[in-house]
Amino acid sequence: MPKIVDHEKRRVLLAEAAWRVIRRVGIDGVSVRNVAEEAGMSLGSLRHYFTTQSELLAFSMRLVSDRVYERITKTSWSGDPRQDMENIIAELVPLDDERLAECEVWMAFAGKAVADPSLKSLNREIYDSLRNLFRMFIATLAEKGMMKPGVNEELEAEKLFALVDGLVVHGVICPDEVTRERIAAVVSDYFDHLLQPGPS
Amino acid sequence: MPKIVDHEKRRVLLAEAAWRVIRRVGIDGVSVRNVAEEAGMSLGSLRHYFTTQSELLAFSMRLVSDRVYERITKTSWSGDPRQDMENIIAELVPLDDERLAECEVWMAFAGKAVADPSLKSLNREIYDSLRNLFRMFIATLAEKGMMKPGVNEELEAEKLFALVDGLVVHGVICPDEVTRERIAAVVSDYFDHLLQPGPS
Numbered sequence: 001m002p003k004i005v006d007h008e009k010r011r012v013l014l015a016e017a018a019w020r021v022i023r024r025v026g027i028d029g030v031s032v033r034n035v036a037e038e039a040g041m042s043l044g045s046l047r048h049y050f051t052t053q054s055e056l057l058a059f060s061m062r063l064v065s066d067r068v069y070e071r072i073t074k075t076s077w078s079g080d081p082r083q084d085m086e087n088i089i090a091e092l093v094p095l096d097d098e099r100l101a102e103c104e105v106w107m108a109f110a111g112k113a114v115a116d117p118s119l120k121s122l123n124r125e126i127y128d129s130l131r132n133l134f135r136m137f138i139a140t141l142a143e144k145g146m147m148k149p150g151v152n153e154e155l156e157a158e159k160l161f162a163l164v165d166g167l168v169v170h171g172v173i174c175p176d177e178v179t180r181e182r183i184a185a186v187v188s189d190y191f192d193h194l195l196q197p198g199p200s
Numbered sequence: 201m202p203k204i205v206d207h208e209k210r211r212v213l214l215a216e217a218a219w220r221v222i223r224r225v226g227i228d229g230v231s232v233r234n235v236a237e238e239a240g241m242s243l244g245s246l247r248h249y250f251t252t253q254s255e256l257l258a259f260s261m262r263l264v265s266d267r268v269y270e271r272i273t274k275t276s277w278s279g280d281p282r283q284d285m286e287n288i289i290a291e292l293v294p295l296d297d298e299r300l301a302e303c304e305v306w307m308a309f310a311g312k313a314v315a316d317p318s319l320k321s322l323n324r325e326i327y328d329s330l331r332n333l334f335r336m337f338i339a340t341l342a343e344k345g346m347m348k349p350g351v352n353e354e355l356e357a358e359k360l361f362a363l364v365d366g367l368v369v370h371g372v373i374c375p376d377e378v379t380r381e382r383i384a385a386v387v388s389d390y391f392d393h394l395l396q397p398g399p400s
Contacts, residue, residue: 026315028228104314111311114304114372115226127373155389158370158382165369166362172314173327182358189355193393 011049014039015063018056019105027108030057058122061109064102065126068092072133081144082191085137089164089187092130094171095180103168134161146195156194163190211249214239215263218256219305227308230257258322261309264302265326268292272333281344282391285337289364289387292330294371295380303368334361346395356394363390 017039021030031053036046050056071091077084094100113119138157141147147156167186170178217239221230231253236246250256271291277284294300313319338357341347347356367386370378 023315026312028312029315108311108314110369110373111308111314112226112228114308114311115223115229120373123373127370131374150393152389155386158367158378158386159363159390162366162370162386163359163363164366166364166366167358169310169365169369170327170358170362173310173320173323178358186355186358186362189352190359193350 010041011059012063014041014046014049014056015060018060019064019101022060022105022108023101027057027105027112030060032056054116054118057109057112058119060105061119061122061126064105065129068102081140081146082195085141086184086187086191088133088137090184092164093167093183093187094175095183100171100175103172107169107172131157131161134158134164141195146198148194148196151194160190163187210241211259212263214241214246214249214256215260218260219264219301222260222305222308223301227257227305227312230260232256254316254318257309257312258319260305261319261322261326264305265329268302281340281346282395285341286384286387286391288333288337290384292364293367293383293387294375295383300371300375303372307369307372331357331361334358334364341395346398348394348396351394360390363387 014035018030018035021034021038032046032050033043035056036043039046050059068091072088075084075087075091078087091099094103109119110123113123135153135157137160138147138151138153142151142153164187167178167183171180171183214235218230218235221234221238232246232250233243235256236243239246250259268291272288275284275287275291278287291299294303309319310323313323335354335357337360338347338351338353342351342353364387367378367383371380371383
């Protein structure tokens with residue numbers, strides 16, 4: 001067993017080294033060679049884990065996605081659906097340096113994916129699971145009768161999902177203006193207008 | 201005068217050739233050499249216009265931005281602010297193949313800009329002028345008393361801007377689901393909830 005743990009740990013260390021390279025020089029600076037250097041590992045050892053730049057990028061992006069899901073799973077439920085949703089959304093947007101790094105990696109990755117079929121399909125996979133999360137949010141609010149009348153659930157789920165991804169993009173492009181406080185305020189304002197006033 | 205026109209026309213032809221290369225192989229496939237080839241121009245002639253990849257990318261992105269603004273300026277005003285805003289937003293999102301190409305170039309560019317200071321500052325410049333447009337939208341609706349009570353104008357402008365950019369990202373990642381009809385419906389639904397019911 002310890003060997004497997006070490007193996008996984010090493011993959012994570014390598015992916016983290018790849019993130020640092022991406023943030024410093026851009027996603028196209030991520031080569032098997034300079035990630036090995038950044039991680040303080042020989043090229044031979046690294047090739048045990050990844051053989052191509054594309055595999056390495058896909059793994060780094062998957063790690064971002066896994067970490068986000070892990071944090072979401074660990075969210076302690078307050079019993080107030082609105083509060084729980086705001087907490088989960090806080091795991092997706094650049095509310096601290098770790099999340100900002102993840103958002104930057106995602107943006108670099110999504111930009112690269114525009115013209116790379118294998119990265120594109122992974123990006124789509126991540127999109128699909130997030131879209132399902134937002135659909136579940138809106139379905140839960142509807143089920144509990146918390147929303148104001150006249151909401152089209154399908155359009156509302158896309159609206160909230162697009163709002164959150166737009167805030168991610170703006171938080172990366174313009175971190176001095178689209179600050180963590182501003183992002184939290186916009187999300188809170190969204191729920192204020194969506195939900196019935198109530199003891200929340 | 202004809203000479204100046206030709207010069208400008210040639211720059212536009214080159215930038216368009218660069219877009220085709222970006223869409224086909226990704227933004228990092230844009231080299232001075234392969235754009236010359238795509239445009240059917242000699243490397244020497246092209247170097248009259250651009251000398252580095254970064255200059256070429258910045259010019260291509262500026263051209264996307266200029267075209268969008270040109271289309272916005274040419275929008276015929278209906279006299280109904282909501283309709284006018286929906287028309288202008290339609291110029292920003294992937295509602296047809298030309299706009300989808302522009303959105304893809306922007307996403308590839310924004311991803312690349314994460315780690316390139318000169319592209320980053322151009323991306324920020326584009327962000328700033330669009331943010332001002334969305335602030336003007338919300339200020340106009342407020343001034344005309346068209347919005348429901350309780351809207352915080354600053355947060356609302358960021359919300360609408362983020363919604364639109366999120367729809368751009370989703371329209372690029374997931375064009376089969378986030379179709380032009382879906383995007384138009386989400387934007388329309390947004391205004392339905394923001395505005396007082398009335399003879400629109």
